[in-house]
Amino acid sequence: MGLHHVDGYVLLLQGENILPFLDGLSSNLVNGPCTTVFTDRAAKIIDACDVLVIGENVALVGYGDEKDRLTRHLLDHLLGQNIQIRDISSLNKIYIGDGEEDYPPGATVHEGWFGTVCILGNSIDFEPTWTEEDWREHRIQNAIPFAKHEVTSRHHPFACGLAELVHSSKGCYLGQEVLTRMRSRGKFGHRLAVKENPVTGATTVGKAHSLSIERIQ
Amino acid sequence: MDCGTCESASPLQVHVPDEVEVDLTMTDKARDMLTDAFGDDRSHALLVGVLSGGCSGYMYDLQIVESTETPCQELNINGFRVLVPRASSHLLNGIEIDYVDRLMGGGFKINNPNASSSCGCGESFA
Structure with a gap:
């Protein structure tokens, strides 16, 4: 915890x-x-x-x-x-x-x-109980992408593991046509992966495993 | 969360584009359909607005209203009162209101020379 x-x-x-x-x-x-x-x-x-x-x-x-x-x-x-x-x-x-x-x-x-x-x-004193490393290992274990690592402006949500945050029937929003087309065709280009080290091009590097965004062949 | 003092954080400044005098046209087909909708009653107006959202960022919003609290420019197009919100005037100047008569995807359409792109259904633009 x-x-x-x-x-x-x-x-x-x-x-x-x-x-x-x-x-x-x-x-x-x-x-x-x-x-x-x-x-x-x-x-x-x-x-x-x-x-x-x-x-x-x-x-x-x-x-x-x-x-x-x-x-x-x-x-x-x-x-x-x-x-x-x-x-x-x-x-x-x-x-x-x-x-x-x-x-x-x-x-x-x-x-x-x-x-x-x-x-x-800011007035509330609180000492965080997790270090950056604890958080990183937690993310890798649970395949949680995060800002500055996987969640960046270079990717669309499907590529970095955020498919659950793309609602399939809510209607129009900015970017919806592209995402709906990807989903209906099953073509996402890239995906988030948890891999055993060493991982070339890892986006989050952990002790034994890392997160990376890999191209889907 | 410290919201109690959020008044100390001043609202972020919205860049408001300059208001432009809207020039708007209507095709004969659209005029005929509006004549059917309004009948002889000219007390109501056609509100042509823009909402955020849609596949391309902005969505057209057509309503028949008696009045609105939104600050608007009021135009007279072919005898119809047309209201255009001042905040959206830069996006709507030069548009043509058309009516497309088909079973699927038919209805009023906006042809907008300011739009760099629009979504497949034609309801939103950027």
């Missing part, structure tokens, strides 16, 4: 019809708390985020370097909708783990696809 501190960002969305707005721009069905992938027209990943519903507000938690790109993407599609976006990353710390942790009072906990996400305000 453990919890690891990750570099990430938290965007707070306030206003009306926030979930439908996010649903129209990402691959998973967003009608409540979930994890979803924002893709571009070519279905390449902008970022994969956890969606937290906090009262009438929604928080988007991302783990990659794509905060600015995702923010611009969201703002470009607002078109006068009554939604305000605030960057509250600097007020909080983000932890992720296997969900078997005792969380301190004041923690916002979300069961996400990558793991259990815990967000704590």
Whole structure:
């Protein structure tokens, strides 16, 4: 059991019809708390985020370097909708783990696809129980892709193991046509693999095994 | 999560494109269909809007409305009141509203010279 501190960002969305707005721009069905992938027209990943519903507000938690790109993407599609976006990353710390942790009072906990996400305000003292290496081994054991390693803008969701975050019947969203065509034809190009070391071109290197994105022959 | 002080994080600035005076046309077929829909009642208007989403990023949104709280430009096209949201004017200038008469995929269509691409069903564009 453990919890690891990750570099990430938290965007707070306030206003009306926030979930439908996010649903129209990402691959998973967003009608409540979930994890979803924002893709571009070519279905390449902008970022994969956890969606937290906090009262009438929604928080988007991302783990990659794509905060600015995702923010611009969201703002470009607002078109006068009554939604305000605030960057509250600097007020909080983000932890992720296997969900078997005792969380301190004041923690916002979300069961996400990558793991259990815990967000704590900066004023709350908390010592993470997992090191970077613990988190890495956990990811490799469970074939969990993650930002900066497998989940990058070079890949589409199917290539890096995020097929479960691509809803098959939710309707249109940016990148949907490309992903639906891949799924219906069964042609994904690449896939996430867990392999015994040594692994050439590994995206996450572990002690005995590694994650890599391999071409499907 | 520290949201209690989120007011200290100011909203991110939205880049609002300049509003343009929308020039919009309508084919004869579309005009005929709207005549059928409106009848003699001209108190309602055709709202031509854009929503985010769809396969290409933006989706057309056609509604017959009495009024709207959305700030709009009001046009008179072939005797019909047409409302275009100001926030979407840069995306809709120059469009042609058409009507395609076929059993599958028929209905009102937008031909948009601003669209660099559109999805297969024609409901969304980029």
